[in-house]
Amino acid sequence: MADEKFDAIVVGGGPAGLSAAYVMAKAGMQVIVVERGEYCGAKNVFGGIFFTNVMRELIPDFLKDAPIERNITKRRFAFLSSDGEFGGDFKFDRFNKDFANNSFTVLRAKFDKWFSEKVEAAGAMIITGAVVDDFILKDGKIAGVKARMDDGELYGDVVVLADGVNSLLAKKLGFHKELSPDSTIVGVKEILSLPEEKIRDRFGLNGNEGVAYEYFGYAAKGAIGSGFVYTNKDTISVGVGATIKSLLEHKLNPNDVLEHFKNHPAIRPLVRDSEQKEYSAHLIPDGGFKKFSKLYGDNVMVAGDAAGFVNATLFHEGTNLAMETGKLAGETAVEAFKKKDYSSESLSLYHTRLKNSFSLRDMKQFKNSSETLDKNPQLFDKYPDMIGDLIAELFTVDGEAKWPKERRLAMKLLTSENPFRLLKTAIDMRRVII
Amino acid sequence: MKHFTSMEDKLGLDKFTAFEKSHLKIKPGSDPLVVERKLFICPAKVYELNDKGEPIVSFENCLECGTCRVAAPDEVDWMYPQGGYGVTFKFG
Numbered sequence: 001m002a003d004e005k006f007d008a009i010v011v012g013g014g015p016a017g018l019s020a021a022y023v024m025a026k027a028g029m030q031v032i033v034v035e036r037g038e039y040c041g042a043k044n045v046f047g048g049i050f051f052t053n054v055m056r057e058l059i060p061d062f063l064k065d066a067p068i069e070r071n072i073t074k075r076r077f078a079f080l081s082s083d084g085e086f087g088g089d090f091k092f093d094r095f096n097k098d099f100a101n102n103s104f105t106v107l108r109a110k111f112d113k114w115f116s117e118k119v120e121a122a123g124a125m126i127i128t129g130a131v132v133d134d135f136i137l138k139d140g141k142i143a144g145v146k147a148r149m150d151d152g153e154l155y156g157d158v159v160v161l162a163d164g165v166n167s168l169l170a171k172k173l174g175f176h177k178e179l180s181p182d183s184t185i186v187g188v189k190e191i192l193s194l195p196e197e198k199i200r201d202r203f204g205l206n207g208n209e210g211v212a213y214e215y216f217g218y219a220a221k222g223a224i225g226s227g228f229v230y231t232n233k234d235t236i237s238v239g240v241g242a243t244i245k246s247l248l249e250h251k252l253n254p255n256d257v258l259e260h261f262k263n264h265p266a267i268r269p270l271v272r273d274s275e276q277k278e279y280s281a282h283l284i285p286d287g288g289f290k291k292f293s294k295l296y297g298d299n300v301m302v303a304g305d306a307a308g309f310v311n312a313t314l315f316h317e318g319t320n321l322a323m324e325t326g327k328l329a330g331e332t333a334v335e336a337f338k339k340k341d342y343s344s345e346s347l348s349l350y351h352t353r354l355k356n357s358f359s360l361r362d363m364k365q366f367k368n369s370s371e372t373l374d375k376n377p378q379l380f381d382k383y384p385d386m387i388g389d390l391i392a393e394l395f396t397v398d399g400e401a402k403w404p405k406e407r408r409l410a411m412k413l414l415t416s417e418n419p420f421r422l423l424k425t426a427i428d429m430r431r432v433i434i
Numbered sequence: 435m436k437h438f439t440s441m442e443d444k445l446g447l448d449k450f451t452a453f454e455k456s457h458l459k460i461k462p463g464s465d466p467l468v469v470e471r472k473l474f475i476c477p478a479k480v481y482e483l484n485d486k487g488e489p490i491v492s493f494e495n496c497l498e499c500g501t502c503r504v505a506a507p508d509e510v511d512w513m514y515p516q517g518g519y520g521v522t523f524k525f526g
């Protein structure tokens with residue numbers, strides 16, 4: 001490959017890299033995507049809901065052949081106590097129509113592969129089974145990348161780094177420091193198969209409708225984290241995620257947390273009689289805006305998880321941020337290609353576009369969320385049972401008159417927790433949530 | 435519910451193609467007890483101590499998440515496995 005030169009090299013064939021490549025190839029640039037997996041998607045794991053607002057811009061008729069599992073029409077947010085759950089959900093029929101609220105469950109091994117085929121059809125070249133370890137520098141500037149294989153040198157005018165959360169390459173450039181244990185979440189997940197009919201009956205669904213259930217509180221066995229249950233066509237995705245710091249502190253292995261979650265009385269009935277198909281693990285960068293990487297330099301831009309674009313609050317958005325940042329990096333590269341100027345100054349257009357995009361604006365809004373949760377561990381160990389007990393007692397039918405019972409429970413709450421701390425936690429939580 | 439709970443059985447669900455050389459190392463000079471102090475966090479239980487108290491790294495079971503790298507940056511020497519090797523997810 002040594003003598004070939006591309007207009008652009010994209011490292012990583014996930015949603016960020018594929019979006020960048022798609023935009024550049026459509027504009028007539030010579031693009032190569034380098035992916036370490038056997039195929040695009042082979043290494044990729046998420047919850048999850050693929051949010052398709054950016055996909056709709058790039059490939060408006062994607063629903064024609066994209067491997068979609070279900071339209072998410074119902075979402076539930078619940079708090080687990082040690083023996084119960086309390087929470088709220090919403091379900092709207094409008095989410096079942098037309099664009100389905102841009103919220104679809106997908107399986108990444110299939111979905112990313114499908115997307116990569118669209119990118120190839122748009123004219124980009126994709127090599128799989130090749131891991132990029134380093135850059136090629138010329139006069140101190142990036143001139144290409146080195147893949148760990150014979151003849152692995154690839155030359156290009158601009159490199160889009162979309163190598164995901166473990167971006168060893170962005171680290172190598174000094175664009176960001178190492179991920180920190182308090183703001184990095186490890187997620188583990190199982191795919192469980194169940195007949196379609198059973199999934200519809202169990203979750204109360206028609207046709208292609210699906211649910212996304214998110215569980216907070218005691219979902220991660222007391223660690224700072226959450227759990228999820230999502231419905232696919234004939235499988236369900238069940239998983240938990242927790243910060244590395246709090247797992248270390250609680251001496252918990254993520255798989256033990258997952259076992260605990262699957263056996264919780266609120267979850268067990270949802271997963272019973274199913275057959276295990278796959279077990280996986282993946283990180284989520286939850287450092288937010290404060291831990292962002294530098295986003296561009298001479299001949300290089302960073303997009304998606306590699307730069308830290310994940311909104312892990314209630315919204316659990318990552319795929320759309322990856323696609324948006326990839327798309328904007330691609331558009332910036334197209335402008336640079338026209339000007340034949342890939343200097344840092346020229347690529348600063350990427351940052352300008354990000355500032356006007358939902359991607360950077362959302363990251364700024366939630367910039368304190370992981371820190372806030374880290375400072376409020378009581379939400380994950382003490383409060384779930386404290387609040388759960390109050391609700392359970394209030395609704396226990398035992399002949400106690402309501403007024404004295406309510407007073408007794410209010411007193412109980414105030415003696416088990418400092419009211420100011422309670423109030424402060426409530427205020428902190430509001431900032432994390434909306 | 436007759437689900438697998440042991441790590442061995444769960445990893446048996448996945449497709450792995452092991453490369454001849456390990457992509458994971460415990461840095462020379464590290465205290466082997468890092469395995470008990472921190473590396474218990476590995477979701478695939480790749481790190482264990484043998485009877486002699488020496489660390490064993492079953493790299494062929496690695497799910498390539500990066501957790502060990504973040505949990506013990508001073509002790510773990512981490513890189514991606516050779517392209518095309520390692521775990522291949524069918525669902526993801």
Ligand SMILES: Cc1cc2nc3c(=O)[nH]c(=O)nc-3n(C[C@H](O)[C@H](O)[C@H](O)COP(=O)(O)OP(=O)(O)OC[C@H]3O[C@@H](n4cnc5c(N)ncnc54)[C@H](O)[C@@H]3O)c2cc1C
Pocket residue numbers: 011012013014015016017034035036037040041043044045046047048049050051130131132133162163164165186187188189239241282283284303304305306309310316317318319320322514
């Ligand atoms: C447990 C969990 C649940 C989640 N749930 C959701 C959800 O419900 N909704 C949502 O929107 N988001 C969710 N996310 C986040 C979402 O998955 C990510 O934000 C998104 O995948 C990021 O896309 P990306 O393209 O930046 O990175 P990735 O999807 O990680 O893609 C990076 C690609 O680069 C390749 N690669 C890496 N290094 C190299 C290299 N050196 N050489 C060659 N190739 C390389 C990888 O193999 C991979 O294909 C979740 C994440 C996790 C872990």
Ligand code: SF4
Pocket residue numbers: 281458475476477478479480495496497498499500501502503
């Ligand atoms: S990368 Fe993940 S699965 Fe592999 S050894 Fe490290 S913690 Fe374990």
